[in-house]
Amino acid sequence: MISRHDFEADASGMNILSYLFKSSLGRKYIMAASGLALFAFVIGHLLGNLQIFLAPEVINRYAQFLKDNIELVWGARIGLLGCIALHIWTAISLSADNKAARPVAYADATPPAASMASRTMLMSGLIVFFFILYHLLHFTVQVEWVNGVEKTFHSLKTADGHHDVYSMVVIGFRQPLVALCYVIAVGLLCLHLSHGVGASFQSLGLKNKAWGPVIDTASKVVSFLIFVGYASIPLAVLTGIVGDSVAR
């Protein structure tokens, strides 16, 4: 028997925060929104980095611009850190629920019609996370023992005494192993994004019959362009297209 009581407006006593953090759909909203914010950063970061193809002075001026606006940079860093924390927390929490939902596996555990990207989100995300840690130690904190060069990046200065980011990137990527790590990592990042961006719009309910297919295609195309953009930098350094002016 269904009583009126079962169908009260809100029998749970939950508020918006408990809906967001406890329900499966709420946690998916958090995962999607934090993911889209990180996606926006990935695009912005790429556009900044691509200035390396213009001239050493251009990317160095951009680096100095960021250093001169350290308050804004730290604001962005804290925001990104928050997004990463929420993205990882929801990933762990939802994955645990998802694993628990199927205690006995099928004889053949490959789910029908699911793309490789969609099945490997946790793994691609984890590897990208460890890559981010490496990337921060490499080019942001500039720890000497991770760069594979017998030189500290801190010592690289331009003629006017500012930090020489151009030379740092060129010297950093002249190490084939380091460059290879970067290419593989951005490849996995883009595999992650090719599914994640479209799925974020789906999780947030921001799709319909008209532009759902457009979002899904755009998600794959933009991810591929991001891969081409990011991978082009280490590859250009390795092939000598960028960095002739930096002494070997």
Add this chain to the structure above:
Amino acid sequence: MNLTLKVWRQKGAADPGHFETFQPKGIVEDMSFLEMLDVVNEELIEAGKEPIAFDHDCREGICGTCSLVINGKPHGGQKATTACQLHMRKFGKWDTITIEPWRAKAFPVVKDLVVDRSAFDRIIQKGGFVSVGTGGAPDANCLPISKEVSDEAMDAAQCIGCGACVAACKNASAMLFVSAKVSHMNLLPQGKPEADRRVKNMVRQMDEEGFGACTVTGSCEAVCPKEISLNFITKMNRDYGCAILKG
């Protein structure tokens, strides 16, 4: 046909279960998949063995009772087809066929290939209906509904609640089922007054039953015998978001 069947046998919820292999005689290509299992069971009964328990009812693809994962695919993987409408001519003469039950924490195995799907009933009890005062039948055209909306609501209402979506999903998520049930009510004017509480209550019950979350793999849509679209999950995500924002 000279088939080899690998069938999941499990005495009850407490039994860990195992695969048992059969090589049935007398299977012909014109049989339906369930008729093939009937033949196997007759052989087993004649030999004094326990027949394979499996769910079935209408055998014409409309009731949603049959629930077999055949070669890793719920209902056998034929487009828009339930297991009862699947025919043996779709298989090779010497095929090995693996038959398993729906596998999900929320669908405990009762016996062999039979699972308990009352979790779905409890979700429906939380809002898969409209509360209307009964009385004289209203005039048929007193509520104007556009063709597009009524078509979409009917597409959602096609769901027969078989649970293939849960069985196919790598997370054993019930999102396709719940979103179809929420949408077919929420789209129509009769369902609008209770739309917000419906989606909140049904989602809460879905979570409490222990189904997983949606990771948008599209497995559910691919195996759904009624071709329910992933778009209903988007719509439910939107309805739920609006409902929790309103409080």
